[in-house]
Amino acid sequence: MPVAQIFMIKGRTEEQRKAVIEKVTAAISEAVEIPKESVRVWIQEVPSTDWGVAGQTAKDLGR
Amino acid sequence: MPVAQIFMIKGRTEEQRKAVIEKVTAAISEAVEIPKESVRVWIQEVPSTDWGVAGQTAKDLGR
Amino acid sequence: MPVAQIFMIKGRTEEQRKAVIEKVTAAISEAVEIPKESVRVWIQEVPSTDWGVAGQTAKDLGR
Amino acid sequence: MPVAQIFMIKGRTEEQRKAVIEKVTAAISEAVEIPKESVRVWIQEVPSTDWGVAGQTAKDLGR
Amino acid sequence: MPVAQIFMIKGRTEEQRKAVIEKVTAAISEAVEIPKESVRVWIQEVPSTDWGVAGQTAKDLGR
Amino acid sequence: MPVAQIFMIKGRTEEQRKAVIEKVTAAISEAVEIPKESVRVWIQEVPSTDWGVAGQTAKDLGR
Helix, strand or coil: CEEEEEEEEECCCHHHHHHHHHHHHHHHHHHHHCCCHCCCEEEEEEEEHHEEECECCCCCCCC | CCCCEEECCCCCCCHHHHHHHHHHHHHHHHHCCCCHHHHEEEEECCHHHEEECCCCCCCCCCC | CEEEEEEEEEECCCHHHHHHHHHHHHHHHHHCCCCCHHEEEEEEEEEEHHHHCCEEEECCCCC | CCEEEEECCCCCCCHHHHHHHHHHHHHHHHHHHCCCCCEEEEEECCHHEEEEEEEEEEEEEEE | CCCCEEEEEECCHHHHHHHHHHHHHHHHHHHHHCCHHHEEEEEEEEEEHEEECCCCEECCCCC | EEEEEEEEEECCCHHHHHHHHHHHHHHHHHHHCCHHCCCCCEEEEHHHHEEECCCEEEECCCC
């Protein structure tokens, strides 16, 4: 029953986030040979003001 | 000083989330025999579009 | 399908950690009125050298 | 720069955990169309004594 | 490549959150002697209704 | 009462991890102008076999 938490900068489309859930579930299912039914995945979007790379916000870095 | 993070699909009422905080705090306090004052709990709500079960979003599963 | 992650300083007995799982599951189940089957809980123990309160390690604080 | 944290019951082989890292990275890279270089993934293994399903430990459930 | 996740009650200004990212990045960089470029930090704000201290919400405690 | 979780590849000395706790606590305290007593920090070390950069383990990358 693996669980994946994905953190991303806010702004991806619903379609992309759906693809993340679908593909990450399949990836884990294959890697550890368990049915997809056992896998949980959720995404936590973080605003670009609250995500820091090298001490700067993603917003200030223009992402 | 245990800390609990609770992840749930968005949509529970404020009253229910308050009950989660109250009851989970009491549960941990009893289980490890420490005062409730030492326990921290927070809830992170995840939109149904971003929560995946078996590779499908909770939204698509109608939850 | 709520998921709880509990962080605690390493050192509780297996019996106590089992009680945490049992009681936190029941607490969430009651608070949001869902069957216990839908609840996942796991504990992550952190060594006292790696847990900080007010900038000091729990080890140095004698916990 | 998405980051994935994967939680699993302890016990998978190093080969399987490596496959998780490889496949989850590829999955996220494809889903949001970014180079694999931007993706970070780590696994946190949880002992079966500390992982609860429906209020019982995975150990007691024989997993 | 250390990663820091900071959880705080919602309500700090963007300026304060930016300072958190800047200062925590510098702190980790100094402590483990790596360039700031290798550090990732993000903040997750939690509404005061969803943050519990001693079993009460931060909102009820007037924070 | 901010809480910081720091994830790092396993292998830093106890002295370095202590410095992380001390400095990150001070950093948050200054950034949001609260006493250090209100800050909690913990470190979660991840084995190099379980940490992935660009789809490869840190171990395979020689880190």
